Amino acid sequence: MYFCPVIDRFKLHIASKFQNFKEQKLLLAFSGGLDSRVLLDLLCQLEIDFSVAHCNFDLRADASEADALFCARIAKQHQLPFFIKKFDTKSFAEEQKVSTQMAARELRYTWFDELKEQGGFTHLLTAHHLDDQLETFMINMGRGTGLKGLRGITTDKILRPLLIFSKNEIEQYANEQSIEWHEDASNAQDDYLRNHLRHHAILQWKAAQENLLQQVTQTFDHLSLAQEALSVVVDIFKEKHFRQQEDIISISLDALMELKPLAYYLHALFETYGFNHVADLESLLVAQSGKQLISSSHRLIRNREELLLSPLKIETQGEEFTWTPTQDLTDPIKLTLIDKPLNSANTAVLDKNTLKYPLLLRKFHEGDYFYPIGMKGKKKLSKFFKDQKYSTLDKENQWILCSEEQIVWVVGQRVDTRFAATPETLNPLIIRSH
Amino acid sequence: MYFCPVIDRFKLHIASKFQNFKEQKLLLAFSGGLDSRVLLDLLCQLEIDFSVAHCNFDLRADASEADALFCARIAKQHQLPFFIKKFDTKSFAEEQKVSTQMAARELRYTWFDELKEQGGFTHLLTAHHLDDQLETFMINMGRGTGLKGLRGITTDKILRPLLIFSKNEIEQYANEQSIEWHEDASNAQDDYLRNHLRHHAILQWKAAQENLLQQVTQTFDHLSLAQEALSVVVDIFKEKHFRQQEDIISISLDALMELKPLAYYLHALFETYGFNHVADLESLLVAQSGKQLISSSHRLIRNREELLLSPLKIETQGEEFTWTPTQDLTDPIKLTLIDKPLNSANTAVLDKNTLKYPLLLRKFHEGDYFYPIGMKGKKKLSKFFKDQKYSTLDKENQWILCSEEQIVWVVGQRVDTRFAATPETLNPLIIRSH
Structure with a gap:
């Protein structure tokens, strides 16, 4: 089986692992690089319907434009619906104080989510392959992850049909089929760890153990099965013992205490509610009635012979203040009007003409968006709070500046595009929070 | 916790993971090398009772003798019961056609088993550490193992209390405490794969990811918990659904079919009975009544709405033949008398004076030993058959040459020491099997 041509193995793989492919509405993340170019080709060969989305991160000036044009051309050539978006990745990275790579990732997946929502796509396709998967496995292993993390790249809403192929095989196929592609220079340029593993540790590992990649595929399959088996067991327990009454779930202590090993199950049952410290959970089981743990999203209370699990409620505290920004504000928070923008999230540079006075300062409301x-x-x-890893307390403390119903500034964090000054803004309002 | 001195961490580790240490009868595998020397020291520091066993594989002439003397001295110095055995490792390796390392491993563990049986030891202690464990993990991963294999070194009758330490920490401790040790030159000298991983792939991995060893310890702990959770689930299923009636276990198909994912459970439930091919097991579930699978030790039959699992019985076929080796034999097998020994297991070089004619050719009897x-x-x-990975058929086909009740030669496989010619033998009998 291993020596079949790539196309036959791909066909078999799709038939066995992606039976519903033809009924799904698929969106291919397409950089124009080797991997996604080959995936596009294979999907076309199998006459699978899909659309193509290209992110232009605008990180390499003309080269980025050339990539974008290339992608558009390939999509047209195969008569595939084509989406493209250009991002100001560098500004975003600076704004967010993250690496360019992290910024690109966030921009990419946010846009893909939007496309999926707007276009009704059911699944995103990416061209991750076996080498990627082994790298991810090692990275996660070196971070002390558990079985879930070790499965490497998981598959739920993102499908990765090239995972059965190594980078070598993909390249060989592209050469044999005379498939052209653009070098993916920006792809993982600054991912030092991944590159270091790829070019050193894994290279050496491959040299030491024959057929490493094929063998680890088996390992991955076995681990996935083991993880699936455990998920099923955990779900069965939840179904049976997590008794939901309105907002509150009650769980019998006796049922929990029977689980073996307890540490495994405490983690598996409660991590999705934000409780990551098994030792804390273990203490709770033997603590006095009334003792509780708080995660970023939930409260877990020991109550007689049960645990009570409830979502934390963000209390809108009714604190609202108006402010006409012609002078500094000192209460409830300190906001200063300044002349020159500071390059920091503490400073909002707004277009005065877009604002309706008085502005409103308030706390988070359920359903808020910006x-x-x-x-x-x-x-x-x-x-947004979740992505920023806000705790409940953080959320409760966060002030929001609004113009009428619209959010202008998540104070000290992020300005809203609708109110942000642009280079053309003649009348900027610059506010600094302390 | 990580920065405590070695001795305190060891104490904590023993207290939390080896609570029964004081009630167990422990035997330390002691090479005199750094790792086992440090383990011996730590055990003494904690005033734990144990005995010491040293294998002299006789692979480095005087150096091997020096190691043995060193080990004896250390044991005496600490007033520890000391066992030592010298092996002819090279001959054994040639005889068995295995590497010196494999030979040493078999000799070592066979002797340890004997010692445990004779001395009433409950557990063997070895000095494997974290670096060893990571190497084993990678080796097994590169062999396509499952979760069980990935747990690296497992712990049941062999205890490895140094697994929480890295090689570096062990060496540092030895230096700080001025502990002397003998270099373990023969230890893993010819284990190319392990050494290659250690000196290249893992070295590079450590360079890429900070605190790799501490982090993978966490991964190992998580995987162990996950594996333990799965074992418990599998055991519960067996207890509930494997209904034993005399020699036969019956398992309801309905119960099996409810398991998810089926592939995982089929493997976990039946691999201990020698059934390793999940696809075969899956076919059996949907096959006609009467269809069966045979493993090296068991038979699994689909019988209406159940599976029947039964051990294979070795049928002693009552075929016995006598042979007076003054001329060749042609029936039931072909045995030729030759003049010069060939260097192969097909040839038995016996001491004629030890044999009582006529010899007996027969098949395996339960309880046979040699x-x-x-x-x-x-x-x-x-x-012996099990170690040689004999299938049931192999066992049934194996001829055994006996002198009265005693086994002389497992034909084509292994001669018995009691009848083997030595350099002093004046009257050899050389038999070749075809």
Whole structure:
């Protein structure tokens, strides 16, 4: 089986692992690089319907434009619906204080989510291959992950049909089929760890153990099965013992205590609610009634012979203040009007003409959304907080500046695109938070 | 916790993971090398009772003798019961056609088993550490193993209390405490794969990821918990659904079919009975009644709405033949008398004076044992077959040459020490099997 041509193995793989492919609405993440170029080709060979999305991160000037044109040409040539978006990745990275790579990742997946929502796509396809997977495995292993993390790249809404192929095989196929592609220079340029593993540790490992990549495929399959088996067991327990009454889930202590090994199950049952410290959970089981743990999203209370699990409620505290920004504000927070922008999230540079006075200062409301600068899309504030790893307390403390109903500034964090000053803004309002 | 001195961490580790240490009868495998020397020291520091066993593989002439003397001295110095055995490792390796390292491993563990049986030891202690464990993990991963294999070094009858330490920490401790040790030159000298991983792939991995060894310890702990959770689930299923009636276990198909993912459970439930091919097991579930699978030790039959699992019985076929080796034999097998020994297991070089004619040719009997050459000890033939990975058919086909009740030659496989010619033998009998 291993020596079949790539196309036959791909066909078999799709038939056995992606039976519903033809009924799904697929969106291919297409950089124009070797991997996604080959995946596009294989999908076309199998006459699978899909659309193509290209992110232009604008990191390499003309080369980025050339990539974009190349992608458009390939899509047209295969008569595939084509989406493209250009990002100001560098600004976003600076704004967010993250690496260019992290910024590109966030921009990419946010846009893909938007496309999926708007275009009704059911699945995103990416061209990750076996070498990627082994790298991810090692990275996660070296971070002390558990079985879930070790499965490497997981598959749920993102499908990775090239995972059965090594980089070598993909390259060989491209050469044999005279497939052209653009070098993926920006792809993982600054991922030092991944590159270091690829070019040193894994290279040496491959040299030491024959057929390493084929063998680890087996390991991955076995681990996936083991993880699936455990998920099923955990789900069965939840179904049986997590008794939901309105907002509160009650779980019998006796049922929990029977689980073996307890540490495994405590982690598996409660990590999705934000409880990551098994030792804390173990203590709770033997603590006095009334003792509780708080995660970023939930409260877990020991109550007689049960645990009570409930979502934390963000209390809108009714604290609202108006402010006409012609002078500094000192209460409830300190906001200063300044002349020159400081390059920091503490400073909001707004277009005065877009604002309706008085502005409103208030706390988070369920359902809040805004248009964070650098992203151009709409984002739920709750999602934004989650991505920023806000604790419940953080959320409760966060002030939001609004113009009428619209969010102008998540104070000290992110300005809204609709109110942000542009180079053309004649009348900027610059506010600094302390 | 990580920065505590070695001795404190060891104490904590023993207290938390080896609670029964004081009630167990422990035997330390002691090479005199750094690792086992440090383990010996730590055990003494904690005033734990144990005995010491040293294998002299006689692979480095005087250096081997020096090691043995060193080990004896250290044991005496600490007033520890000391066992030592010298092996003819090279002859055994040639005889068995295995690497010196494999030979040493078999000799070592066979002797340890004997010692445990004779001395009533409950556990063997070895000095494997974290670096060893990571190497084993990678080796097994590159062999396509499952979760069980990935746990690296498992712990049941062999305890490895140094697994929490890296090689570096062990060496540092030895230096700080001025502990002397002998270099373990023969230890893993010819284990190319392990050494290659250690000196290249893992070195590079450590360079790429900070605190790699501490982090992978966490990964190992998580995997162990996951594996333990799965074992418990599998055991519960067996207890509930493997209904034993005399020799036969019946398992309801309905119960099996409810398991998810089926592939995982089929493997976990039946691999211990020698059924390793999940696809075969899956076919059996949907096959006609009467269809069966045979492993090296068991038979699994689909019988209406159940599977029947039964051990294969070795049928002693009552075929016995006598032979007076003054002329060649042609029936039931072909045995030729030759003049000069050939260097192969097909040839038995016997001491004629030890034999009582006529010899007896027969098949395996339950309870058979012999003294395989190169091992000096007694070995059950069933164990010998198992080690040689004999299938049931292999066992049934194996001829055994006996002198009265005693086994002379497992034909074509291994001569018995009691009848083997030595350099002093004046009257050799050389038999070749075809």
